[in-house]
Amino acid sequence: MLLTITTTHQPATDLGYLLHKNPARLQSLEITGGQAHIFYPEATPERCTAALLLDIDPVALVRSHRGPAGEGFALEQYVNDRPYVASSFLSAALVKAFNTAMNGTCKDRPELPEVLLPLEATVAVMPAASAEQLRRLFVPLGYEVETEAHLLDPTQPAWGNSRYFTLRLRHPALRVRDLLSHLYVLIPVLDRGDKHYWISREEADKLLRRGGEWLPRHPEREFITRRYLRFAEFVNPTLERLLADDSLDEETPETTLADFPADAVGTLAGASESPEVVAEASAPANGEVPVKQNLHDLRLDRVAEEIRRLGAKRVLDLGCGEGKLVRRLLKNGTIEHILALDVSWRELERAQQRLHVAEMPPRQRERLTLTQGSLLYHDARLAGYDAAAVVEVIEHLDESRLAAFEQVVFARARPGAVLVTTPNADYNQRYEALAAGEFRHHDHRFEWTRAQFAAWAAGVAARHGYRVRIESLGPEAPEVGAPSQLAVFEQ
Numbered sequence: 367m368l369l370t371i372t373t374t375h376q377p378a379t380d381l382g383y384l385l386h387k388n389p390a391r392l393q394s395l396e397i398t399g400g401q402a403h404i405f406y407p408e409a410t411p412e413r414c415t416a417a418l419l420l421d422i423d424p425v426a427l428v429r430s431h432r433g434p435a436g437e438g439f440a441l442e443q444y445v446n447d448r449p450y451v452a453s454s455f456l457s458a459a460l461v462k463a464f465n466t467a468m469n470g471t472c473k474d475r476p477e478l479p480e481v482l483l484p485l486e487a488t489v490a491v492m493p494a495a496s497a498e499q500l501r502r503l504f505v506p507l508g509y510e511v512e513t514e515a516h517l518l519d520p521t522q523p524a525w526g527n528s529r530y531f532t533l534r535l536r537h538p539a540l541r542v543r544d545l546l547s548h549l550y551v552l553i554p555v556l557d558r559g560d561k562h563y564w565i566s567r568e569e570a571d572k573l574l575r576r577g578g579e580w581l582p583r584h585p586e587r588e589f590i591t592r593r594y595l596r597f598a599e600f601v602n603p604t605l606e607r608l609l610a611d612d613s614l615d616e617e618t619p620e621t622t623l624a625d626f627p628a629d630a631v632g633t634l635a636g637a638s639e640s641p642e643v644v645a646e647a648s649a650p651a652n653g654e655v656p657v658k659q660n661l662h663d664l665r666l667d668r669v670a671e672e673i674r675r676l677g678a679k680r681v682l683d684l685g686c687g688e689g690k691l692v693r694r695l696l697k698n699g700t701i702e703h704i705l706a707l708d709v710s711w712r713e714l715e716r717a718q719q720r721l722h723v724a725e726m727p728p729r730q731r732e733r734l735t736l737t738q739g740s741l742l743y744h745d746a747r748l749a750g751y752d753a754a755a756v757v758e759v760i761e762h763l764d765e766s767r768l769a770a771f772e773q774v775v776f777a778r779a780r781p782g783a784v785l786v787t788t789p790n791a792d793y794n795q796r797y798e799a800l801a802a803g804e805f806r807h808h809d810h811r812f813e814w815t816r817a818q819f820a821a822w823a824a825g826v827a828a829r830h831g832y833r834v835r836i837e838s839l840g841p842e843a844p845e846v847g848a849p850s851q852l853a854v855f856e857q
Contacts, residue, residue, distance in 0.1 A: 367420040367456045368490050370407070371545065375483040378414035382406070383475045384542045385416055386466040395462060399423055402459045420459055451530060452492045454554040460546055468550070470543045482539035482766050487549065491516060491530040494556050500533055503552050506585050506709050508767070510536040510743045538742070539766045547576045555593040569595055570604045583809055585710035661840055661849055665787050668839060669755050670694040672854060676783050678753035682707070684741055684775070685759035689717030696733065705747065707739045714738060742770045748779035756786045761810045776830040784832070784855040786823070787839065791815045792846040816847055823853040832857055
């Protein structure tokens, strides 16, 4: 089993400090059934690669074996892929070899574990049901995924491919400990959950400790948890802990409230789990009863209206979620095609169900493409569209990765117009439910003030040949503005 980790961070040899392993010498340690060797095939200021090689002795593996695995036929304990294919052996070796790095500590350079590095990891070879399964597990974590399938028997190509792949992962900006935690959890998941050691309640604690920062937001968290723990007695309680806050998947409730004066907004929001459930429509000048509407509906209606005004015929919905904007766009008869993209398979499945795609008339169905993808990597499918909607998406990205988002959307796809909405952090003080500095949603990585959003939008427009205007969304309050904001970029 071989894992390599490469960075081009300057100086690249910082990787040695992070992994707590000297690039100048080979280091070996004992593991179950064999040895692990850590060495550096390359270590220059420009590029550094660390390798973890597991040398498993099949006989020693049988002697140390416990549990029912490998007892299917007389020779299966000796004739199997365990010594050669990435499995729980590699996961356990990661902890033993890189424990300091996985815990986010670096004695000589204490600031280094928090630095975001360009990282590439290669695992040879990885078992998986399909290349798509690998994508479903790693793409939501921000990786560019490349897979190389291997023939079942090179001398018999007609037999087709095996279930083994060489997996290459690339990430533009990631902490090393995050990469290690992703691999630690997902490698045994891909290995059919067939661990080489006994699974006890301690495994649930390990899963929550190593995956606690990212697993609750992963669209495949249920699959990952079941494959990692195997037994219902451990799986179900762990899922309950992970799914305790289902607002991770439902950011904006459907509840609507009547309009209230601006001074009452904070009080009302304090009674709700999500402050954004409250959004007052401005009181009509004719004295009629104000319209009931929540903030998310207001955003979607405004974006759909602007797309209609632009006369766009081909539209991108980037970060489409369960398809609420798509539903509005389909009502616009001038739109010929909508490509709705989301990183989460779970959300795309919800969109299919809630839009009743299976029951759509053929012509209506031809107008819509629902597909998985990331906004952090170039995707040729996004080119050639008149408008792109990015509704409440950017705040879910790390600020350090907005440059990649900018390149994907504005530099490469280059739609005729781009509509971006995001919360207005100035307005947060109106919500009694929010403490100072707290974000409106658990998964927000940042929230910008009006000045910050305007500065970012102006920079993007100048760099890519767009003009931009900023609009307020929702009722405006003195000093702090409206709860949400919209940037409309046009070429």
